[in-house]
Amino acid sequence: MKQTSSSHVVLAHGGGGELTRKLLSERVIPRLANEFLDPLTDSAVLPAVEGEICFTTDSYVVEPLIFPGGDIGRLAICGTVNDLAVMGARPLALSVGLILEEGLPLELLDRVVDSMAAAAKEAAVPVVTGDTKVIEQRGGSGMTITTAGVGAMRAGFRPGAGLIEAGDRVIVSGLIAEHGLAVMAARESLGIDSLLKSDAAPLAGLVKTVCDACHTIRFVRDPTRGGVAGVVADLVDDAALGVEIEESALPIAPAVRHAAELLGLDPLTVANEGKIVIVVSEEDAERALEACRSHPLGRAATIVGRIVESDPPLAELITRIGGRLVIQRPYGEELPRIC
Amino acid sequence: MKQTSSSHVVLAHGGGGELTRKLLSERVIPRLANEFLDPLTDSAVLPAVEGEICFTTDSYVVEPLIFPGGDIGRLAICGTVNDLAVMGARPLALSVGLILEEGLPLELLDRVVDSMAAAAKEAAVPVVTGDTKVIEQRGGSGMTITTAGVGAMRAGFRPGAGLIEAGDRVIVSGLIAEHGLAVMAARESLGIDSLLKSDAAPLAGLVKTVCDACHTIRFVRDPTRGGVAGVVADLVDDAALGVEIEESALPIAPAVRHAAELLGLDPLTVANEGKIVIVVSEEDAERALEACRSHPLGRAATIVGRIVESDPPLAELITRIGGRLVIQRPYGEELPRIC
DSSP: OOOOTTTBOOGGGGSSSHHHHHHIIIIIHHHHOOTTTTTOOSSEEEOOOSSOEEEEEEEEOOSSSEETTEEHHHHHHHHHHHHHHTTTEEEEEEEEEEEEETTOBHHHHHHHHHHHHHHHHHHTOOEEEEEEEEEOOOSSOSEEEEEEEEEEEOTTOOOOGGGOOTTOEEEEOSOOSHHHHHHHHHHHTOSOGGGOOOOOOOOHHHHHHHHHHOTTEEEEEOOOTTHHHHHHHHHHHHHOOEEEEEGGGOOOOHHHHHHHHHHTOOGGGSOOSSOOEEEEOTTTHHHHHHHHHTSGGGTTOEEEEEEEOOSSOOEEEEOTTSOEEEOOOOOSOSSTTOO | OOOOTTTBOOGGGGSSSHHHHHHIIIIIHHHHOOTTTTTOOSSEEEOOOSSOEEEEEEEEOOSSSEETTEEHHHHHHHHHHHHHHTTTEEEEEEEEEEEEETTOBHHHHHHHHHHHHHHHHHHTOOEEEEEEEEEOOOSSOSEEEEEEEEEEEOTTOOOOGGGOOTTOEEEEOSOOSHHHHHHHHHHHTOSOGGGOOOOOOOOHHHHHHHHHHOTTEEEEEOOOTTHHHHHHHHHHHHHOOEEEEEGGGOOOOHHHHHHHHHHTOOGGGSOOSSOOEEEEOGGGHHHHHHHHHTSGGGTTOEEEEEEEOOSSOOEEEEOTTSOEEEOOOOOSOSSTTOO
């Protein structure tokens, strides 16, 4: 099919002229519409915020653009909402920077923008400002998205590795390694696609539920790139304490375990996009667990380990037969372009 | 030369593991260091802001990455600072999303990050949070950057097309069309490179100087993609008034005029990255002009036109011989990948 500006992205869509205006006003803005975005000025103006402001950004280069359980649009919204949420912030507004490759079917763009709109609605956070550029066709996946987010910090609440103490418990909010394996399975056509689904979801509600229920939450993080292993490795570095994770306690779906084995991957190092790792005091661990399980996105929450004195500080996996394996941050790109 | 992870970007630099951490902690963070960025959490926490918040984003895909007068790093900082500034906001903090292509020489990355740091210092706005991803080598320019920015709105000051009245004057803060032509000349090797230089500069100081001096500023915009023509066309659409621009008054350097002729381009439609278009009441026009000229980035400011009643609303160029040409927003991509 001939690629025209009415069926596919062309370089001119990024030129800042009439065609850019048309693309945005006909296909993008109406899908994301809200009172802040609609003035279409260079920047959005947001109401005053009481207290400290939380600010974050993430770029998304996932391939394929659409995968079981989600797509790059859903991922870009959820990821940035989650980066705000794990800081204990209430997400207020998102920005979206689209870099499109010429030749991208406009229908695919529409689908991704619809998905962004749906995820933003689910998270109750509007996309208030954005930008669109076009680059030459070079056989890439067709688009990258960079979202940024602004949130309001909760007064008197600032989780962080510095608060962690020996004896604290480590909770994982649900089944791990789903996102990374769903994307890899889709890309490699493993034939087990139908069983694997990305967990991409906006977690601000879950984090709020847990933090409201439990005031000794020390630390919250979303285990994306690098997986639970990456979070635990950071934790050990930053808190200078040890972590013990019980292999038998890790919530892993059978299909995920199977796919990880096929691909030679350790589920602990695989990216999640809808889970949190929580560290909480020993006495509040059960309350935090219950709070987690009371939320639709935390039903399968589990206490998976605890913080220990350890010199040098180490993260260790206690295996089913009682052995000990050091948990390390993955070195490089075990799963390229997963988010 | 063999490409290794110590000389060039490899996919693993984007994996979120040890190599990502090394890249950021050794090459990126030290160059941009500030109190907000250094904790390296998922999000930055900024002090409370009084009043409304301004939020914006822009993606940068300029090719080549380095051009006379600037580079993609300088551009990415200045562009987002300027989008906040033209809203009348005081820029507070920036985020940076880097998408790197494998094979990018790390020395080039260093140079771009140094340039971001220098521009951020010049603008007095810290880069407080960021993200880095890596995509496969496909013969692209090597990197794209998406910046977002947060600013504090000035109380009681909200310039916008809705404030514009017939009789108002249009000021351009200096020589136009320099950025777009410098990039195109560098890309096409026109041999006139040495005379053309991008004007990329952070404009928050200039906008503040003008707005402090003159309380009837109606509208401020930075004429980037689409150039002055694009701004004027937007103005006509949004204010439903006409604009007359005097061709003889437009500040254009001889080398720029020459390059535009060579490339068959109208300087009015060419991108600027260090200029503002201001609309101000007739009685305050001289005061605004003087304020502009008192700032190092506004020395060549000129009154180039005025707002008129016009039905239908039209933007017109009054030529040197008294003719009238309709000024239109460029249709598509006359200058691809200019910013």
